[in-house]
Amino acid sequence: QSVLTQPPSVSGAPGQRVTISCTGTSSGIGATYDVHWYQQLPGTAPKLLIYGNNRRPSGVPDRFSGSKSGTSASLAIAGLQAEDEGDYYCQSFDSRLIFVFGAGTKVTVL
Amino acid sequence: QVQLQESGPGLVKPSETLSLTCTVSGGSISRYYWSWIRQPAGKGLEWIGRIYSSGATNYKPSLRSRVTMSVDTSKNQFSLKLTSVTAADTAVYYCAREDGEQWLVDFWGQGTLVTVSS
Numbered sequence: 001q002s003v004l005t006q007p008p009s010v011s012g013a014p015g016q017r018v019t020i021s022c023t024g025t026s027s028g029i030g031a032t033y034d035v036h037w038y039q040q041l042p043g044t045a046p047k048l049l050i051y052g053n054n055r056r057p058s059g060v061p062d063r064f065s066g067s068k069s070g071t072s073a074s075l076a077i078a079g080l081q082a083e084d085e086g087d088y089y090c091q092s093f094d095s096r097l098i099f100v101f102g103a104g105t106k107v108t109v110l
Numbered sequence: 111q112v113q114l115q116e117s118g119p120g121l122v123k124p125s126e127t128l129s130l131t132c133t134v135s136g137g138s139i140s141r142y143y144w145s146w147i148r149q150p151a152g153k154g155l156e157w158i159g160r161i162y163s164s165g166a167t168n169y170k171p172s173l174r175s176r177v178t179m180s181v182d183t184s185k186n187q188f189s190l191k192l193t194s195v196t197a198a199d200t201a202v203y204y205c206a207r208e209d210g211e212q213w214l215v216d217f218w219g220q221g222t223l224v225t226v227s228s
Contacts, residue, residue, distance in 0.1 A: 033213075034212065034213070036212070036214040038155075038215070045204060045218040045219065045220055045221050046155065046204075046215070046218055047218070048214060048215065048216055051212055051214050052212060057216075089154065089155055091155075091214065091215075093213050096168070097168060097213060098157070098168070098170060098171070099145070099157035099160075099213070100157070101154060101155040101156070101157065102154070103154045104154040104155070
């Protein structure tokens with residue numbers, strides 16, 4: 001089964017750029033499957049942030065960007081703001097369309 | 111705008127069955143995939159499974175023996191049953207809509223906390 005590995009936490013000062021990695025196995029995102037990213041602010045349900053590796057849904061600021069290469073994907077947050085504090089999850093799926101989430105990364109604004 | 115609302119008991123006894131219903135408003139349940147996702151306190155998201163409006167299902171392998179999902183298109187609702195629960199099943203349970211082309215979650219319910227305790 002595919003496993004997605006994320007760092008437990010990242011932090012940065014306001015205005016800085018942070019990146020979150022999401023590394024998968026060859027049976028998951030190492031194949032042709034896309035990676036999506038969700039933002040979960042404290043006490044709220046997750047919200048789709050990036051889809052199809054690097055596309056932003058309407059309304060998501062362009063400070064958020066995604067990329068994918070081989071078995072790894074990344075989420076970048078440029079110009080970090082206090083309101084970005086929360087948890088970020090990557091998600092992909094396997095050949096049986098079983099969804100897999102990464103364990104999540106807590107973003108702290110210093 | 112599609113909205114989802116979970117409902118069901120917030121407390122379930124060990125070994126009993128957890129039952130939740132999700133009511134969809136602002137759109138039809140037909141021709142979409144619907145899923146259940148849970149999150150233990152302070153932990154990450156776990157996908158439980160999905161059901162299509164036709165009733166076809168797909169469950170996480172490790173939970174398959176305990177999970178049943180159903181759909182009632184006349185009520186615009188879908189449901190989750192999880193049998194033989196233990197404390198490890200204590201979590202916030204989200205119902206959600208899946209995009210069946212991109213294979214992502216595009217709408218989430220607000221979540222409901224289910225505690226397994228005697």
